[in-house]
Amino acid sequence: MNDFLTTSVKDLRRAPMDIRTVALAGRVQNDTSPEPLLQIVQSVLGLGKAVLIEEKTSAHFGLTQFPSVSLRDIGNSADVMIAVGGDGTMLGVARRVAPYHVPLIGVNQGHLGFITDIALEHAPSALREILLDQSYDVEERDLLHAQVLRHGEVIHEGTALNDVVVGRSGLDGMLELNVAVNEQFMYAQRADALIIATPTGSTAYALAANGPILHPQLAGVTLVPVAPQSLSNRPIVLPSDSVIDIELISNRGAVVHFDVHSYAEVRQGDVIRISQAPYKSVFWHPKSYNYYATLRQKLNWNLNPARPSTESV
Template sequence: MLSPSPNSSKKAFSRVALVGKFQADGIDEHLRELAKLVSRLGCEVFIEASTATQLNIKDYPIKAAEDFAGAIDLVVVLGGDGTMLGIARQIAGSQVPLVGINMGRLGYMTDIPFQSVQDTLPKIIAGDYEADTRTLLDAAVIRANKEINHALALNDVVVNRSGISGMVELAVHVNGSFMYNQRSDGLIVSTPTGSTAYALSAGGPILHPHVAGILLAPIAPHSLSNRPIVLPQDSITIIEVINGLDVIVNFDMQSQTNLQSGDKIEVRQSKKTITFLHPRSHSDYKTLREKLHWNEYPSTF
C-alpha cells in the first residue's frame, strides 16, 4: 500500500489528473494505488476521461484532457514514453506540467520507477522538483495548396514509405532555400526530445533536451552523402513528395496521413511547449547511460 510522506501537508499542486496506459498489466490496481496516495497528500484527484473509460474507473471525478487548462495543476502519467507522448500533445500549451511514472523499463520521459513513487511523488507535489520545458513540432500537410491535416509532434514528424514499396523521392527546402532531392526510405524531422527515438536508430546525433534546434535525419538514404543535419530552431522545413508509392507521414508514430506525389509537409517549431517535472536527483546523462548501456565512470570520479 502506498502511503504519503511526512511532509504531505505542504503542496504546490492541488488538483491532480491521472493518466494510465490502458494495455499495461496491472495498470488498474496501480492507478488506484496512485490515486489513493495523491488523495492522502491532500490533493483533489481526477482521472483522465479515456483512461477512466478504458479501465472502468468510477471512484473519482473524470476530466477530459482538453479541459485540463485552468482546471488541473499537475498531470501524473502512469505507463511508458508512448503514453506520455500522447497526453503531452493533447495538453501542450496549457501550462499544465507532467510527471512520468514508468511501469517497467526506464523511459526517457517516464523516468520515475513505480517502486519509488511513495518517496518521490510527495516531494514533487510539495514543490521539490526540477522543471524541464520541451519544444514540439508543428506540421501541416498541404495538397493542391490546401491544408488537409495539421498536427503536433513532441518527438518527430516522419515521412516514409510503407514496408513493401520502394524508395521515396523527396525534395527538401529550408526557409525557402532548396537543400536537396533525396531518395531514401524516408526522412525524420525531430525535436531534441525525439533525437533519442527513431532519429537515433537512423544514425542521427543525440541532442540535449535544451539544445535549440531541429534535426533532419534521412532513413537509409540511397546516397551516403545525405547525412543528418541540425537546423536552427526558427527554421521552416518543407518536404515535397516527388515520387513514391504508399508514402505516409507519421506524427510521433501515433497518427498518420497517407500522401500523394506533390503533397508537401511544412514543419516548424511550435509556439506551444510542454513541461516535465523530475525529482531533484534527475540527470539526463544518467538516463542516457542506463538506456544506452554506456560504460560508467569508476566510482572514484
Template sequence: MSSRKQVFAIFDNADKRQETLPFEKRILTYLDSHNATALVEPEDFNDADFVISMGGDGTFLRAAGRVGNRQIPLLGINMGRLGFLADVLPSEIESTLDRVLSGDYIIEDHTVIKLESDGEEVSCNPFALNDIAVLKRDSASMISIKARVNGDFLVNYRADGLIIATPTGSTAYSLSNGGPIIVPQSGSLCITPVAPHSLNIRPIVINDTGVIELEVESRSHNFLVAVDGRSLKMAEGTRLTIRKAPYTVKIIKLKNRRYFSTLHEKLMWGADNRQ
C-alpha cells in the same frame, strides 16, 4: 483557511489498464492523504495542476498530445521498458509525489514541432514532441523528398523516409537511423534520412527557428506521414511545412536526475562491455 488542493490528472495506457490499476490505487491513496485530488482519465485536463502519465514513452507522448498548449507539467511513471521520458519507477511513486507536492523539482521546457500540409493544418493532431517522419507507403521502392530550409534548397533525399526530430525525439526513431543525440534546450532540430540511397547524405542539425519544407514524389503516388506515431496518408505532390510550435511541453524532473546520467542508465551510453 486551507490552501487550494492540488489536482493531478492521471493518464494511462488503456490496453494495459489491469497492470497499472494497482499503482493508480497507490497514487489515489497517497493524494487523498496529502490534501490533493486525483482525476482518473478526465475528458480534459483543464482543471489539472499536474498530469501523471502511467505507461511507457508512447503513453507519455499521447499524454503530451492531450495536454497540448495548456502548459500543465507532466510527470511520467514508467510501466514500460526503456522509459526515457517516463523515468519514475513504480517503486518511487510516493517519494516522487512527496517532492512534487513540496516543490522540490525542476521544469524542463521541451520543444514541440508542427506539421502543415499545403499551408493548412492536417486532419490529426499536427503537433509532435518527438518527431515527424515522412515514409514510403509500401515495400516496393524508395521515395524522393526535396527539402528546403528557410526557402534555401538543402538536398533531394532518395530514401525510405525522412525524420524531423526534436532534441526530445533525438533518442528515439532518429537515433535508430544514425541520427545524433541532441541535448534538450539546445535550440536544434535534426533531419535524419531513413535508409538513404546515397551514402554521402548524412543527418544534419539545424536551428529550431528554421522552417522546413518538403515535397515528396513516389511511384505509388502517395506516402505516409507519422506525427509522433500518428500516421496519415498523403498524396504525392503535397507540400509539407514543419516548424517549431508556439508552445513547449513542460516535463517534471527531480533535481538529482541529470540528462547525461539518464543516457548512461537507459542507453548504456559510453559503457564498455569488453571482458
C-alpha cells in the same frame, strides 16, 4: 556565464504554486493492470490533493469512483498531470496538454523511460517531494507542428514531441523528396524515410537511424534519412525556428506519422510543412533527476566494452 547556460539555469527555477488538483492518465492497453495507477492515486490522495482521472483512462479501468476530465478541459481542471505508463503514454498525453500549459510528471510502471523518469517504487517519495515540498526542476521541451498541404490547402495537421516521419506506404521503391528550409532549397532526398526529430526525439527512431543525440535543452531539430540512396547523405541539425518544406516528388504513396500516434497519407505533389509549435511541453522532475544517468542506463553506457579474448581459437 554564456547565454545558453544562463537561459538553462533560469528555466529550471519556478516560483512555488498552490497545487490542489492532480490529474492522472494511464496506459490503456488490454494487458495493463490498473494497480500501478491506483497506487499513484492513493499516494496523491495521501498528500491531501484532489484527484481527477483522464476520461479514457477512467473508462478503460472503470474508475468511476473518481471524477474524470477530458484532456481538452485539463487546463481548467488540474494544476499538474501525472502520466503512469511508459514513454508512449507520456508522448500521447504531452502532445495534447501542451497547449494548456499543464506540467507533466512521468511515472514509469516498467523499465526506466527517457521521459517517464520516476520508477514506480520511488513514486511515493518523489511525489511527496514534488507535490508537497514543491522541490522539483522544471524542464521545457520543444514540439513540432506539421501541416500536409495539397494545392496550397491544409488537408491534415498535427503535433509531435518526438518526431515527424515521412515514410513509404508500401514496399516498392524509395521515396523521392525535395527538401527546402526557410524557402531555400536544401537537397533532393531518395530514402526509405526521412525523420524530422526534436531533441526529445533524438533518442528514439532518429537514434536507431544513426542520428545524433541532442540534449533536451538545445534549440535544434534534426533531419535523419533512413537508408538513403547516397552513402554521403548524413543527418543535419537545423535551428529550431526553421520552417522545413518536404515535397513528395515520386508517384509512390507515402505516409506522415506524428509520434506514431496519428498519421496522414500523402501523394505526389503534396508538401509537408514542419515548424516549431507555438507552445512547449513542461515536465517536472525530482531534484534527483539526471539526464546523463538515464542515457547511461538506456544506452548501456555504464557497461565496459567487451575485451577481445586472448585464447586461441
